[in-house]
Amino acid sequence: MAETAVASQLTELWETPKTLCGWLGTVDHKELGIRYLVTAFLFLIVGGVESLLVRIQLTHSNMNFLSPEGYNQMYTMHGVTMIFWYAAPILSGFAIYLIPLMIGARDLAFPRLNAFTYWTFLFSGILLYISPFFHQAPHAGWFAYVPYTLTEYSPGVGMDYYALSLILLGISTTGAAINFVVTIFRFRAPGMAISRMPLFAYSTLTISCVIVFAMPALTAACIFLELDRHWGTHFFGIAGGGSTFLWQQLFWFFGHPWVYVIFLPATGMISLIIPAFSRRPVVGYAWIAISTILTGLVGFGVWLHHMFTVGMSDIAMSIFSAGSMTISVFTSIQVLAWLATIWKGRPVATTSMYYAVGSVVMLVIGGLSGVFTGIIPVDWQVHNTYYVVAHIHYVLVGSNVFPVFAGFYFWLPKMTGRMMSEKLGKLSFWVMFIGFNVGFFPMHIIGLMGMPRRIFTYPAGLGFDKWNMVITIGAFVLGVGILISIINLFVSLRSGKLAGPNPWNADGLEWLTDSPPPPYDFEHIPLVASRHPLWDDYDNLDDPDDDRVLDGGRLTTITTWLDAEPIGVATIPEDSLLPLVMSLTLLGFFLAYQFHALWIALALIILTFLAGCAWMWPHTEKEVL
């Protein structure tokens, strides 16, 4: 597209200067989205390497590759990294980059909050990864049951870093969730009524609401843990009148909704990718949207199924078992909607489509094994065995990792402006798909054979050896598959074919603008007349009088939350270093606390508050005429 006068005016308004200060202070959702994606992907690699070390230790009975304590720290870090620092942030990355483009806005509702949540996410990960340098990483699994995590049994600093970094991450996650809710409700382009919203926006909206209600439980649990560990309270220790169950209830009240947080946005991505490559509108849009919302809601009514063996009343267990059954119906509705979409469409075999379909067929297995564990007496046998490990990996790799790869192959051309190699992509898919199934399917079998999870070794003669060997091989093959895609990315960045605005001839608004999009996303705020703006006959950019250029400042439209009638114009704040400063002082506070420099901690929390004041201080925007 030729640079018009309007475009250069907008560029001047929106562009971040290419200086260090500009880089540190940017609030551009595209830049921050990519940073989220890159950071979360690095955590995937770190967590993946940890899992391979775990797998080497388990290859044979009685291996001595890792010490027992070393193994326990390693599997804990694998779980914590993957679940908290990879799975959710990578989806946030997609949402931060794509949601404004998909709904025709120029940024998120709170761009500085967006910068703050990115830095806080990064710093919380760094905080977590300080602990291994003391050889005292967290060592109690990702759900860190008390009383093992109290100082009596875990005197090291590992559990402190676990609790503190999760509190810090919780701040980031909550901020991002609020940002999504407001953006999706208020920044949709005129005409994008809630019934025309992309399904990815539905799932992001749902999980953002879930986060707002679920996250406080985890934050409270972590604060209680820290208070119990160092400040003499008795939330959890039974000697002081505390309760072992309190941690479990708080953790799983957060924990199970969280499973949907790292699952629903990925299904939302599939609900865009499968129709785009089936070359037809998705079958059952309303079914999927309602299922998504209900999954988020009912997700709050299933958490006790993690605790069927702790000794509860039959009626409590039955209610939560029924809840767990119900929620699987919502997933099967989505799966059938995707199947019908492919069936009724004319599929195009792209890499992205391979990953999307691959993820769904694995989700079928993960969903069914979930039903298996939802039947209470059966769960008594498979609970805490490798069957559960198989289940969570089929669900999380099936409905997070594979959709994320589908998303990368679909949207990277938009982000980088260059196409990825389809040949390498399909090779990567098959290697990953085969590696994953070879690596994880046998876990069902050894689980039923009685192999518990979280054991650093097992005796010979129980029949576990040969399966574990197969699993380890599969895990490495999966790693190779991921590596091929990383190579593909670098090849594409160097010499990929130019993508153009809409390489897939897809239907979403994000394909309306250049690849990569200009700093202001859209030259004209688009108008929307259907669920598939680029497939209908309506010209979204038709704006002969330049009414929707909005170049009187950093502006974007505000619309009503249901029908998306335009009601005003929002001013997007300028780049600022304050979010970074505030995030740094917050990290400093946690570090100072951890190193018992309480006066410094106090000073830093005051500084954090002051940075917040400076951030919020009323000021006049730069006038542009």
Place this chain on the structure above:
Amino acid sequence: MKPFAPGEISPFAKVSSAFALLGLAKRPMLRRAGTLAAFAGMLALAGCRTAESTFNWRGPAAHRIANLSWDMTILFVVITIVMWGLFAFAFYRRHGTLAEHEPVEASGGELWIAIGGLAVPLLILTVLFVAGLSLLQAFPIHGMPNGLSQAQMAQAMKPEIRITGHQWWWTIDYLNDDPSKAFTTANELHLPTGRPINIEVGTSDVMHSFWIPALHGKVDLIPGQANYIRLLASQTGTYTGQCAEYCGAEHARMRLLAVVQTPSEYEAWLEDQRKPGNAPTTPDAQAGEKVFTTAACALCHTVRGTMAHGSVAPDLTHLASRQMLASDIYPNNTSFLEAWITNAQSLKPACLMPDLPNFSGQQLRDLVAYLQQLH
């Protein structure tokens, strides 16, 4: 409760093996389906032949659960194959191009969702849920219901055995209204066939989980709460179990042995275990007893009938009658006993048993001689 004969297969499993016969059919499609069914059956069967498998049931609870698991596994394998087939067929049956797309008004297909996504899953899930509930009724594990105190619960359940978890071993108390008939042992649970035994489980430190896959599902050991499980074994034999709730560094090696005996053997075993530890008769063993009671051993271990009354470590009154050492990790023989006494920290790092390297060779031999006559 009628014990089931081992090897009995659920009706559903029988149907599926009939399915596998399709492998012999002439039509290629059918043959392929048959091969797949047979393969799935083999996969599942592969899980059946080991001591610790959940399918290797030796009691009605584990049996009924295994049956339901079988049925669900077969059903789910069939669903998976159907779904994978449908996706593959949908994907390959026709192709489009990126240049074209259906009109945005294209509709239809909702029936797929209503039937395949809603009706069929609801039906299957309801059946499974009810099956699960009936099993739950038949073989419950119990926590403490509202409104009952620990004492009232113990009264109601009348446990015969109390199992207490520790990092990383088990105390097993055989309870009796007559205190002279109660005794304590460790790491080796004995049960009679044919009679349900109520067991109370608890923990002295962190959470653990008691699990003998051949007999029943698992029940957690929770600080401050007693839980109850009823075990009924239908066949004699030795079954292994394992702590199934992560409990620290040596969680993996917190194992357990369950020895199921005929009622008469069991009564005889109880009789034996109630006796105090054998008084040593040979000079070696007598010297060994002196070492045991005067050295550090007696601070932690108990041998009834001697000065050793320690309570933080396994009761050794009848150590020689047990098959394994260190909670079912090492065989109970001379060399492992010696190694355990001198080098416990390398055999099971981080356990409470310290390395005791300062015994002379003679002292060590005496000590082992003493322990080995504690039948």
